[in-house]
Amino acid sequence: xxxxxxxxxxxxxxxxxxxxxxxxxxxxxxxxxxxxxxxxxxxxxxxxxxxxxxxxxxxxxxxxxxxxxxxxxxxxxxxxxxxxxxxxxxxxxxxxxxxxxxxxxxxxxxxxxxxxxxxxxxxxxxxxxxxxxxxxxxxxxxxxxxxxxxxxxxxxxxxxxxxxxxxxxxxxxxxxxxxxxxxx
Amino acid sequence: xxxxxxxxxxxxxxxxxxxxxxxxxxxxxxxxxxxxxxxxxxxxxxxxxxxxxxxxxxxxxxxxxxxxxxxxxxxxxxxxxxxxxxxxxxxxxxxxxxxxxxxxxxxxxxxxxxxxxxxxxxxxxxxxxxxxxxxxxxxxxxxxxxxxxxxxxxxxxxxxxxxxxxxxxxxxxxxxxxxxxxxxx
Numbered sequence: 020x021x022x023x024x025x026x027x028x029x030x031x032x033x034x035x036x037x038x039x040x041x042x043x044x045x046x047x048x049x050x051x052x053x054x055x056x057x058x059x060x061x062x063x064x065x066x067x068x069x070x071x072x073x074x075x076x077x078x079x080x081x082x083x084x085x086x087x088x089x090x091x092x093x094x095x096x097x098x099x100x101x102x103x104x105x106x107x108x109x110x111x112x113x114x115x116x117x118x119x120x121x122x123x124x125x126x127x128x129x130x131x132x133x134x135x136x137x138x139x140x141x142x143x144x145x146x147x148x149x150x151x152x153x154x155x156x157x158x159x160x161x162x163x164x165x166x167x168x169x170x171x172x173x174x175x176x177x178x179x180x181x182x183x184x185x186x187x188x189x190x191x192x193x194x195x196x197x198x199x200x201x202x203x
Numbered sequence: 204x205x206x207x208x209x210x211x212x213x214x215x216x217x218x219x220x221x222x223x224x225x226x227x228x229x230x231x232x233x234x235x236x237x238x239x240x241x242x243x244x245x246x247x248x249x250x251x252x253x254x255x256x257x258x259x260x261x262x263x264x265x266x267x268x269x270x271x272x273x274x275x276x277x278x279x280x281x282x283x284x285x286x287x288x289x290x291x292x293x294x295x296x297x298x299x300x301x302x303x304x305x306x307x308x309x310x311x312x313x314x315x316x317x318x319x320x321x322x323x324x325x326x327x328x329x330x331x332x333x334x335x336x337x338x339x340x341x342x343x344x345x346x347x348x349x350x351x352x353x354x355x356x357x358x359x360x361x362x363x364x365x366x367x368x369x370x371x372x373x374x375x376x377x378x379x380x381x382x383x384x385x386x387x388x
Binding site: 036039040043044047048051052055056058059062063066067070071073074077079081082083084085087088092093096097099100103104107108111112115118119122123125126129130132133135136137138148152155156158159162163164167168170171174175177178180184187191194195198199200201202203 | 244269304355384385
């Protein structure tokens with residue numbers, strides 16, 4: 020690990036994190052745009068046909084164009100709502116499942132670290148930010164493991180003997196300092 | 204390894220949070236469709252002329268205007284729905300994104316060697332198990348560190364006796380510390 024900085028910045032609360040929320044916002048926008056385009060295409064085609072049919076039929080029992088297409092419009096609006104909501108719900112469930120899987124792996128990895136396993140990769144799902152987050156955890160674990168292995172090899176080398184008392188004392192103090200650097 | 208939810212730390216993401224998000228989306232999309240209905244209602248509810256020829260012509264002439272009316276209506280709907288859904292996503296998802304961002308900061312801080320505080324999220328945040336697991340890991344490391352330093356400190360106390368005993372105790376302490384460190388792999 021690198022040298023400690025004298026004043027670590029305190030993390031502040033951030034409500035908008037484009038890296039995390041951006042893809043979700045974009046996915047919802049795509050859903051709305053696609054269903055909107057489908058609605059427009061269907062309604063346009065049907066309204067053209069219905070108005071033409073009504074004009075030719077001749078018995079005008081309606082006061083406005085709305086009266087002609089009321090049921091059709093309500094039906095298509097209901098379809099638009101159901102389509103957008105169901106697809107949006109599926110997206111929410113997918114996001115929740117991906118978060119549970121990704122964060123679950125991160126939690127498992129940290130628990131394994133507490134048990135001494137610092138080398139098994141976190142293996143979060145390969146979805147953008149979760150993969151990056153898993154890599155950050157692995158980097159922190161890897162740094163810790165490197166420090167510990169150095170301390171261990173130094174301790175073993177000192178315990179093996181054959182070192183002058185002056186050098187032994189010097190390296191002993193250095194080793195203590197290095198141990199103090201773990202999880203400060 | 205046990206699953207995060209099986210270890211008694213509660214679910215990573217609470218069911219109420221998911222249901223709340225779905226409910227807000229329901230209201231949001233329903234509102235969007237309602238606005239689209241109102242726009243189309245006002246566009247189509249103009250009274251038709253009273254006589255036969257007038258109605259016929261009005262209906263025939265409606266077709267060329269129908270496409271742009273629908274296009275503008277759907278565009279307004281899409282913009283409003285996208286705007287409100289974006290605001291909803293930012294508001295609701297920050298309860299997951301915020302803790303993740305915070306953990307990234309803490310991990311960077313830990314790697315830099317700066318003193319690491321115990322991590323705790325806001326009470327209404329999700330993924331609390333992540334903070335608990337991180338605190339557990341750092342706590343274990345700190346307890347181990349204290350034990351290794353205590354072992355070495357005990358050996359140093361023997362230096363009040365003769366040099367040979369001191370050296371032998373220190374080497375024994377180092378062997379114990381190295382053995383203890385072997386659990387990390």
